[in-house]
Structures are given as structure tokens and as C-alpha cells.
Amino acid sequence: MIAIYTLWLRELKKYFRSKSRIIGSLGQPILFLVALGFGLGPVFQKAGQGNYIQFLVPGIISMSILFLAVFSGISVIWDRQFGFLKETLVAPVPRWQIMLGRTLGGATVAIMQGFIVFGISFLAGFKLANPMALPITLVFMALIALIFTALGTAIASVLEDMHGFQLIMNFLVMPIFFLSGALFPLTNLPKALNIIVRLNPLSYGVDGIRATLDGFSQFGLMTDFWISIIAVAILISIGSYLFSKIQV
Amino acid sequence: MEEDIIKIKNLVKKFGDFTAVDDITFNVKKGEIFAFLGPNGAGKTTTIKMLTTLASPTSGTILINGYDPTKQQEETRESFGIVFQDPSLDDDLTAYENLDMHGMLYKVRKKDRRERIEQLLNFVELWDRRKDLVKHFSGGMKRRLEIARGFLHHPKVLFLDEPTIGLDPQTRNHIWNYLKKMNQEEGTTVFLTTHYMEEADKVCDRIAIIDHGKIVAQGTSEELKAKTNTDYLEDAFLALTGTAIREEAVKNQAMSGRARAWRR
Ligand SMILES: Nc1ncnc2c1ncn2[C@@H]1O[C@H](COP(=O)(O)OP(=O)(O)O)[C@@H](O)[C@H]1O
Ligand SMILES: [Mg+2]
Numbered sequence: 201m202i203a204i205y206t207l208w209l210r211e212l213k214k215y216f217r218s219k220s221r222i223i224g225s226l227g228q229p230i231l232f233l234v235a236l237g238f239g240l241g242p243v244f245q246k247a248g249q250g251n252y253i254q255f256l257v258p259g260i261i262s263m264s265i266l267f268l269a270v271f272s273g274i275s276v277i278w279d280r281q282f283g284f285l286k287e288t289l290v291a292p293v294p295r296w297q298i299m300l301g302r303t304l305g306g307a308t309v310a311i312m313q314g315f316i317v318f319g320i321s322f323l324a325g326f327k328l329a330n331p332m333a334l335p336i337t338l339v340f341m342a343l344i345a346l347i348f349t350a351l352g353t354a355i356a357s358v359l360e361d362m363h364g365f366q367l368i369m370n371f372l373v374m375p376i377f378f379l380s381g382a383l384f385p386l387t388n389l390p391k392a393l394n395i396i397v398r399l400n401p402l403s404y405g406v407d408g409i410r411a412t413l414d415g416f417s418q419f420g421l422m423t424d425f426w427i428s429i430i431a432v433a434i435l436i437s438i439g440s441y442l443f444s445k446i447q448v
Numbered sequence: 449m450e451e452d453i454i455k456i457k458n459l460v461k462k463f464g465d466f467t468a469v470d471d472i473t474f475n476v477k478k479g480e481i482f483a484f485l486g487p488n489g490a491g492k493t494t495t496i497k498m499l500t501t502l503a504s505p506t507s508g509t510i511l512i513n514g515y516d517p518t519k520q521q522e523e524t525r526e527s528f529g530i531v532f533q534d535p536s537l538d539d540d541l542t543a544y545e546n547l548d549m550h551g552m553l554y555k556v557r558k559k560d561r562r563e564r565i566e567q568l569l570n571f572v573e574l575w576d577r578r579k580d581l582v583k584h585f586s587g588g589m590k591r592r593l594e595i596a597r598g599f600l601h602h603p604k605v606l607f608l609d610e611p612t613i614g615l616d617p618q619t620r621n622h623i624w625n626y627l628k629k630m631n632q633e634e635g636t637t638v639f640l641t642t643h644y645m646e647e648a649d650k651v652c653d654r655i656a657i658i659d660h661g662k663i664v665a666q667g668t669s670e671e672l673k674a675k676t677n678t679d680y681l682e683d684a685f686l687a688l689t690g691t692a693i694r695e696e697a698v699k700n701q702a703m704s705g706r707a708r709a710w711r712r
Binding site for chain 1: 500501502504526528534536537538541553
């Protein structure tokens with residue numbers, strides 16, 4: 201178990217040491233919050249959907265967690281190139297523990313980033329509907345963070361170098377974000393889109409966060425929770441399997 | 449009674465059509481210092497990777513401390529320590545943190561960890577720099593830190609892949625003395641690869657000369673010299689491997705993504 205703690209601690213140390221990474225990864229969520237929140241707000245209101253900032257903030261929190269989580273998972277590739285990965289692969293501990301430590305660390309970092317964005321959203325006029333539900337919000341933030349750190353780790357375990365990174369960002373992470381209900385309500389969607397959204401694990405995390413922060417839920421909190429839990433279990437299993445098969 | 453702590457039989461590693469390790473067989477006795485001596489691209493690092501669970505063999509059998517690295521990975525990993533040829537430190541952590549993390553992964557108790565880290569950092573003359581991030585270190589300092597890390601816990605078998613490359617003669621000498629002491633006092637079996645013939649000659653009990661993935665000769669330094677009718681190990685080495693200069697097989701290396709990344 202000390203191996204899990206060791207790798208978890210490493211992720212945290214690296215996060216707190218790179219101020220540019222913390223600030224850099226705030227840029228995108230803030231941009232989305234301002235440009236979309238204020239830009240589309242009036243349209244949203246006219247369409248009878250209420251306050252767009254209230255609707256958008258859960259989506260932007262999820263987005264910041266998603267991106268940082270995938271990024272943390274993908275860092276396996278960096279460690280492979282800079283050589284540190286070997287050091288952990290020969291350590292006398294089961295490789296799933298190494299993977300789990302990395303994943304928990306990456307997820308913790310992503311959750312903290314989510315909180316920073318959460319804090320900033322109040323500056324944009326976000327209002328908390330029900331403070332009592334905050335612990336449940338945290339649960340969903342953690343679930344999103346775990347799902348996507350594990351996904352990043354799984355992908356990085358089968359990639360040899362950074363060449364595929366852009367491909368993954370454009371053809372996996374961006375679609376996961378845009379097709380999740382983070383930005384728009386899931387009512388009256390075209391059928392094909394609706395199916396994609398329902399297959400996307402992020403949709404349930406976003407919905408869970410929105411349910412607890414704004415009181416509105418599309419799928420129901422229990423559905424959100426169980427589907428997210430199942431996604432965590434599946435991705436951590438796949439991730440640790442692929443991680444344990446890495447050869448250098 | 450187990451006498452041979454490393455037993456390798458008909459070991460082969462292919463990358464596509466290219467055979468990097470070509471049917472090698474050898475044993476290393478418990479408590480021995482054993483060297484793999486060979487030109488660039490001979491297959492030394494690839495062999496070590498297979499012995500240390502980092503790569504799976506194409507065929508052949510391996511036993512490390514009685515365990516098969518392809519099946520009993522954890523037991524095998526419990527049995528050895530390693531100093532890699534390529535860098536393997538975390539540049540974003542300090543020197544101290546790198547060693548501390550290693551100690552934690554290898555379950556060295558906190559108190560022992562502190563003592564040993566201080567002792568080893570002093571030994572490689574990096575104690576004053578312990579709080580500096582490794583990314584600010586020079587190549588030689590990083591190398592010394594890697595070696596210190598390799599000595600932090602006390603495994604049954606210690607693998608050292610070109611450990612002293614890029615170090616000055618004083619430091620090299622220093623490190624070989626430490627290694628000899630560790631070998632004598634704790635009975636650690638040492639498996640190393642090196643380019644430096646005098647080192648192999650001076651430090652090692654037995655030597656295997658490897659070329660093009662094949663073991664061309666093995667024995668004590670004396671036996672190798674007698675076999676080739678030479679007075680120096682270097683001459684024996686040249687007699688056995690020829691004098692042609694070896695480039696690492698560039699064509700083959702280009703196939704590996706990792707190698708590509710390294711070259712940039
Ligand atoms: N992952 C790989 N893919 C393809 N070829 C490789 C790979 N790793 C090593 N090789 C090739 O195998 C040969 C042996 O390499 P190596 O074991 O590193 O030699 P040494 O350590 O003796 O210098 C070299 O020709 C090298 O280019
Ligand atoms: Mg080598």
C-alpha cells in the first residue's frame with residue numbers, strides 16, 4: 201500500500217511545483233465560462249431555458265477535471281521518454297498498485313483544479329442552489345477525475361511516444377467534452393446525438409454535478425452515480441491491465 | 449542447495465527480423481561479480497531488460513534467484529536491484545526525494561531510509577545538493593545519483609548497466625570499491641556490463657564476452673587471456689570480437705519509437 205501512497209504523493213508534489221501548469225490549465229475553462237456564459241446567455245434565456253451561467257458552470261467544472269485528468273494519465277508517456285517509468289516498473293510491488301497510485305494522484309490533482317474553477321465561477325455570478333448537496337458534488341467530481349485519469353493511463357500504456365497525443369485530444373477528449381451535455385441541455389436532441397451522449401460516461405458525471413449544484417437532473421442522481429461507478433471500475437481495470445503489460 | 453543465482457538457457461530476443469540476443473546460455477554463481485563485456489549494440493541492455501521483467505524473451509528460459517521473470521514477476525523484482533544505462537530519475541523532484549521515493553517503493557523503513565540516504569548522498573558528494581531539483585544537475589551528478597539510488601536497498605542480485613559511463617576516474621574507483629565491499633560484506637551478486645576493460649579485469653570474478661547477440665567466450669580474465677594467447681584483457685577482447693568499429697544497428701533502432709524519441 202505504501203507504493204500507492206508514494207506514487208500519489210509524487211503527482212501532488214509535481215502539481216504544486218508547476219505553477220505554470222496550474223495557471224495554464226485554468227485558461228481554457230475561464231475562456232469558455234466568459235465567452236459562452238456571457239455570449240450565449242441571452243439566447244439561452246430567450247429560449248426559455250433560464251440562466252445559462254447556472255447551467256454552464258457544472259459543465260465547465262467537469263471540463264477542467266476532464267482535461268487535467270486525461271493529461272495526468274497521459275503523463276505515463278512522458279515518464280517513459282524521460283526514463284522514470286522503468287524505475288517504477290522494476291519496483292518490487294504489483295504494477296496495479298503503481299497504476300492505482302498514479303491514478304489516485306492524477307485524480308486528486310484534477311479535483312483540486314475543479315475546485316479552483318468552481319471558486320472562479322462565483323465571480324461570474326454563479327449561485328449555489330443547495331449547499332447541503334456539496335459533498336455529493338465532490339463525489340461526482342471524484343468519479344469524473346478517476347474515470348478519465350484511468351482512461352489517460354490506459355491510452356498512454358499502449359502508446360510509445362507523444363505522436364498520438366494530438367490525435368487523442370482531437371478525436372477523443374474534445375468529443376467527450378462537447379458531446380456530454382456540458383454545454384447544452386439534452387432535451388430534444390437528434391436521435392444519433394442522443395445515443396452518443398448516453399454512451400459517454402462524462403454525461404452522467406456532468407449530470408450528477410448539475411443535479412447537486414443547480415437542482416436539475418436529466419438522468420436521475422442514482423443513474424448518474426451507478427453508471428459513473430461502473431465506468432470507474434471498468435477503466436481502472438483496463439488501465440491497470442494495460443499498464444502491467446508495458447515493456448520498455 | 450542453489451549455487452547458481454542466475455541461470456540463463458538458450459535465451460533469444462528478436463525485434464521483427466532482427467535478432468538482438470541470439471541463443472545465449474550462462475550461469476552466475478551466488479556472490480559472484482559477473483561482467484558482460486561487449487561492443488555497442490551487442491545485446492547487453494536487451495539481456496538485462498529480459499532478466500529484470502522489463503521485456504519478454506522471444507524464447508529460452510531465465511531463472512533469477514529461483515524465479516522465472518516471465519511468470520513470477522513480483523518474486524523476481526523482490527530479488528534484484530538495478531542501475532539503468534539510460535536516465536531514470538524524476539527531474540521534477542529533488543535528489544533527496546528521488547532516493548526517498550525509491551526507498552519507499554523498496555520498503556526500506558523510514559529511519560533506515562534517512563540514514564542510508566544521508567550516507568549515500570555523502571558518498572556520491574551530493575548531500576549539499578540534496579534539496580535541488582534533479583533537472584538542474586549535470587550529467588555526471590545525475591549518474592552519481594542513479595548509482596546512489598541503486599545502492600539504497602540491499603538486493604540479492606544487483607544489475608549495473610554501464611554504471612560508470614561518463615564518470616571521472618576517481619569517482620569510478622570510489623564506486624568500484626564500494627561495490628566490492630558490498631559484495632564481500634553482504635554477499636550481493638553483481639551482474640554488470642561495461643566498456644572499461646581494466647575495470648572488468650580488476651573487479652570481476654568472471655566475464656562473458658558478447659558480440660552480435662552471441663556469447664563468444666566466457667571465463668575468468670586469466671582464462672580468456674590464456675585462450676587467446678594475450679597478456680591484456682583488451683587484447684583478448686579484440687581477438688575475440690575483431691577490430692571493426694561497431695555502429696549500433698541504426699536501421700533496427702529506427703524501428704523502435706523509443707529510440708526515435710531519444711535521438712531528437
Ligand atoms: N526496442 C527495440 N527495437 C528494435 N531494436 C532494438 C530495440 N532495443 C534494442 N534494439 C537493438 O538491439 C541491439 C542490441 O541493443 P542493446 O541491447 O541496447 O545493446 P548494448 O546494450 O549491448 O549496447 C541493437 O542493435 C539495438 O539497436
Ligand atoms: Mg547497453
